Amino acid sequence: MSQDSTNAIDVRQAVKRYGDFTALKTISLSIHDNEFFTLLGPSGCGKTTLLRMIGGFEDVTEGEIFLYGQEIESLPPNKRPVNTVFQNYALFPHMNVLDNVSFGLEMLGKSKPEARQRAGEILELVQLSDFAARKPAQLSGGQQQRVALARALAPQPKVLLLDEPLSALDLKLRKAMQLELKHLQRETGITFIFVTHDQDEALTMSDRIAVMSAGELQQLGDARDIYEKPANRFVADFIGETNLIDVTIKSQDGQRALCEFPNGLTLTCDARAGLEDGQTGHMSIRPERMKLHAAQVNPENFTGRVVENVYAGTHVQSILHLKDDMKLTVRTQNSDLGNSMVFEPGTEVFVDVERGAARLMAH
Amino acid sequence: MATRKFDVRSYPGFLAITVLCLTILYVPLMVVAVYSFNASASIVVWEGFSLRWYGDVFVGPESTKFKVAARNSFVIAIIAASVSTTIATLAATAMIRGGTFRYRTLSFGLISLPLMVPEIVTAVATLIFFNSIGFERGILTILLAHIAFCIPFAYLPIAARMQGIEDTYEQAARDLHATKRQAFTKILLPLMMPGIISGFLLAFIISLDDFIITNFVKGAGVETLPTAIFGAVKQGIKPNIMAISTMLLAFSIVMVTISYFVSKSGENNKP
Numbered sequence: 001m002s003q004d005s006t007n008a009i010d011v012r013q014a015v016k017r018y019g020d021f022t023a024l025k026t027i028s029l030s031i032h033d034n035e036f037f038t039l040l041g042p043s044g045c046g047k048t049t050l051l052r053m054i055g056g057f058e059d060v061t062e063g064e065i066f067l068y069g070q071e072i073e074s075l076p077p078n079k080r081p082v083n084t085v086f087q088n089y090a091l092f093p094h095m096n097v098l099d100n101v102s103f104g105l106e107m108l109g110k111s112k113p114e115a116r117q118r119a120g121e122i123l124e125l126v127q128l129s130d131f132a133a134r135k136p137a138q139l140s141g142g143q144q145q146r147v148a149l150a151r152a153l154a155p156q157p158k159v160l161l162l163d164e165p166l167s168a169l170d171l172k173l174r175k176a177m178q179l180e181l182k183h184l185q186r187e188t189g190i191t192f193i194f195v196t197h198d199q200d201e202a203l204t205m206s207d208r209i210a211v212m213s214a215g216e217l218q219q220l221g222d223a224r225d226i227y228e229k230p231a232n233r234f235v236a237d238f239i240g241e242t243n244l245i246d247v248t249i250k251s252q253d254g255q256r257a258l259c260e261f262p263n264g265l266t267l268t269c270d271a272r273a274g275l276e277d278g279q280t281g282h283m284s285i286r287p288e289r290m291k292l293h294a295a296q297v298n299p300e301n302f303t304g305r306v307v308e309n310v311y312a313g314t315h316v317q318s319i320l321h322l323k324d325d326m327k328l329t330v331r332t333q334n335s336d337l338g339n340s341m342v343f344e345p346g347t348e349v350f351v352d353v354e355r356g357a358a359r360l361m362a363h
Numbered sequence: 364m365a366t367r368k369f370d371v372r373s374y375p376g377f378l379a380i381t382v383l384c385l386t387i388l389y390v391p392l393m394v395v396a397v398y399s400f401n402a403s404a405s406i407v408v409w410e411g412f413s414l415r416w417y418g419d420v421f422v423g424p425e426s427t428k429f430k431v432a433a434r435n436s437f438v439i440a441i442i443a444a445s446v447s448t449t450i451a452t453l454a455a456t457a458m459i460r461g462g463t464f465r466y467r468t469l470s471f472g473l474i475s476l477p478l479m480v481p482e483i484v485t486a487v488a489t490l491i492f493f494n495s496i497g498f499e500r501g502i503l504t505i506l507l508a509h510i511a512f513c514i515p516f517a518y519l520p521i522a523a524r525m526q527g528i529e530d531t532y533e534q535a536a537r538d539l540h541a542t543k544r545q546a547f548t549k550i551l552l553p554l555m556m557p558g559i560i561s562g563f564l565l566a567f568i569i570s571l572d573d574f575i576i577t578n579f580v581k582g583a584g585v586e587t588l589p590t591a592i593f594g595a596v597k598q599g600i601k602p603n604i605m606a607i608s609t610m611l612l613a614f615s616i617v618m619v620t621i622s623y624f625v626s627k628s629g630e631n632n633k634p
Contacts, residue, residue: 057534077537090535094553103549104539155540 005069008033008159008191009054014063016049016215023049025215026063031159031193032208033068036185038194040202041212042238047195050212051161054193055084068158078107083152084161088168089144091136097123097147098132104155122150125184142173149181153188162194166201178204199239203227211235232363236284243328245283247360249275257360259283263324265302269358282361287331289357292318292341293350301350304328306343316342320351392612399605406600416606423603425595432591435502436571439587443509444517444567450510451517451562452555456547459525460533477515485512486579493580500582508580509570516569517562520626524558557626564622568615 009031016024024046031037039047052058054065056077065072072080083104092100098119105115123129126146136144145165152160162181166174182205185192196202202209203223211218211226211234219231230236237244247259250266257271259281267283275281293301304320313334320328330351332338343349371377399417403410420429454474458467477485489508498504532554536546552559574589581590588611595604 055538057538077534078540078542082538084535084538086531086535088529088531090529090531092532092535092550103536103541107536107540107542107545151539 006033007031007066008035008068009193010064010066010069011050011054012064012066014050014053014065015061016046016053016058017061023215024053027215027217028063029210029217029220031191034189034191036182036192036194036205036207038196038202038206038209039212040196040199040209040238041218042197044214045212046215047197047212048163051084051163051193051195054159055082055161056080081158082161083155083157084163085148085152085165087163087165089136089148089165091144091147091151093136096133096135097128097139100136100147101151101154104151108155119150119154122154125153125187126150141169142177145169145177149184153184153190157190159191159193162192164196165194166196167198174201181205203239211238213238228359230284230359230361232361233282233284236282236359236361240286241329241331242284242286245285245326246280247283248280249277251277259358259360261322261326263322263326265323265326267300267302267353267358269360270356272360272362274362275360282363284359284361285328285353285357287317287329288315288333289354290328290330291352291354292320292330292332292343293352294343296350297352301352302328303348304351306345306347306349308345309342318342320349322351395605396609396612399602399609401602401605404602406602406605416602417610419603420606420610425603428586428591428595429588429607432586432588435505435586436588439502439506439509440567440570443506443513443570444563446510447513447566448517448521448559448563451514451521451566452559454514454518455522455525455555455558456551459522460530460551474518475515477512482575486576489576490579500580500585502582502585504580504582505577505585505587508576509573512573512576513566513570517566520561520565521555521558524561524626525555528554557628560625561622564618564625568618572611572615 007030009029011027011029014024014027015022027046027050039050041047049058053060054067054072056072056075056079060073067080067082092103095103098116101122102112102115102119105118106112110118120129120132123132126149128143128146128150131139131143131147136147139147145168148165166177166181169177178201181192181194194202194205203226206223208220208222209226210220213234219226219235221229226235227239230239233244236242245261247261247267250258250260252258252271252275255271256268257275258266258268260266269283272281292306302322304322306318307321308319310317310319315334316332316338318330318332320330322328328351332341398406398409400412400414401409402413402415420426458471458474461467489511493500493504528551532550533546536550537543541549572589573587574593577587578590578593581587586594588607592604592607595601
């Protein structure tokens with residue numbers, strides 16, 4: 001099989017089994033050069049396993065992994081031009097910050113002064129020059145995180161692997177680090193492969209995202225694709241908040257499909273290949289892509305009754321009951337215009353779904 | 364100050380039992396330590412403070428015997444502790460970093476079982492073993508026996524320390540281009556060092572004061588400090604024995620204290 005040597009990583013039909021348990025079921029994906037790539041999924045989906053296979057800490061049961069066209073399965077971790085930021089950082093507790101950062105360079109055969117000089121430069125990049133002589137235990141969580149990052153970047157890897165590196169930080173620090181990581185990736189031009197279960201994190205930072213579940217790749221795309229055009233029910237549900245409705249296809253004209261809800265209401269949306277008339281599928285409608293009105297504005301509007309309004313700062317979340325108590329969540333932006341579209345509980349309202357907002361999925 | 368309802372100190376008899384235990388444990392030691400400074404040759408009548416018996420240990424009539432025995436003891440203890448600590452370190456690495464292998468539990472049992480076997484049984488068995496293979500008794504038999512029974516003592520603190528070291532440190536080292544050997548010598552070994560030093564000191568003390576096994580496997584005329592003391596006591600307890608015992612006690616306390624502070628300093632190296 002010919003390899004595209006311009007791809008940072010090519011995973012070809014990779015399978016990982018532990019005895020009878022299959023952690024990864026035949027995954028193939030390509031990660032581009034100089035890309036911020038995220039493996040996103042719930043715990044146990046196989047994302048960390050895949051990362052560890054690239055790092056060399058798990059062997060590949062079947063299939064191949066290529067790094068810039070070179071097959072790497074036969075290389076031990078120390079021979080791979082890949083470095084990792086570990087989830088718990090794994091900073092060497094008996095060494096100070098500078099020695100931690102210069103460790104990889106020394107192991108690559110650089111002289112001690114050269115390694116230290118380079119380590120000093122990297123520490124400057126992550127703004128930790130003043131802490132070079134400290135032991136890891138004397139640093140805050142955020143500082144330890146940056147040392148781990150500096151240590152992994154120092155040997156100038158071709159690909160940097162990040163295993164949920166922000167999960168131990170508090171929310172504010174995490175937000176700041178997300179941006180810092182993104183900037184660092186652009187500045188260094190190194191391909192980043194980032195593993196997380198946090199969809200916000202994935203959407204904020206990534207050039208492309210691979211959504212995984214149960215050892216399988218569910219969808220690969222940029223943040224907008226994944227959020228607005230989920231490939232299946234799992235992705236729609238996992239990324240952000242949505243209303244998922246089981247629907248039956250009543251009729252379609254190639255472009256648009258008329259879908260029927262379990263309670264008999266109907267809605268037209270873009271048709272999907274693979275769904276014939278009479279078949280069932282899933283529909284996802286994001287809560288922020290609907291508006292509430294006192295009067296009908298479109299023939300396809302449903303009527304419903306407001307049950308509850310939850311104030312959430314940037315928006316108001318309204319829970320509605322449609323026909324047969326079918327639940328629907330609608331999100332209204334907190335603004336002068338938006339506030340006129342929030343109705344008291346008990347009010348009968350018309351629900352207007354934006355054209356293109358309803359996403360039909362076969363699985 | 365409000366006392367907690369279930370504070371152990373509020374149990375009846377707490378003070379009495381504590382005092383009794385401490386008395387039984389430490390009064391005999393104190394008596395020996397105090398009477399080692401007695402000016403008199405009596406071991407029961409106090410006649411004033413003197414360092415006479417300490418002098419007697421070093422220059423008295425029995426001093427040559429004690430010096431040879433002490434040198435034997437220290438040489439054996441240093442070598443036995445070094446060798447058993449090395450073996451125990453390798454064993455701990457295999458047991459804790461070896462993943463789950465067949466007979467892992469059995470291996471752990473085999474390593475720690477000697478701690479449970481009555482020492483007299485080990486002593487007899489070791490003697491029979493040396494006899495049956497025709498190994499002439501002498502300082503070498505003592506050394507081999509000490510290496511063998513010191514291994515589990517050295518193993519326990521090393522294994523305990525290693526259990527607390529996550530394997531991500533070695534993975535990080537490998538990830539940062541260290542070979543397996545470099546990951547071991549530059550990362551794992553320094554992190555294990557407090558456990559290794561504790562294990563070494565424990566093995567050293569255990570070897571230094573072993574009597575039963577040593578007495579069985581030593582050749583005629585070869586003495587270690589404990590067997591020499593025992594030999595001297597058979598002719599009646601003299602205060603010079605108390606002086607030697609007190610010096611051994613002081614030495615042990617120093618070693619245990621070092622061991623304590625070493626393992627304590629190791630905790631600071633944990634993230």
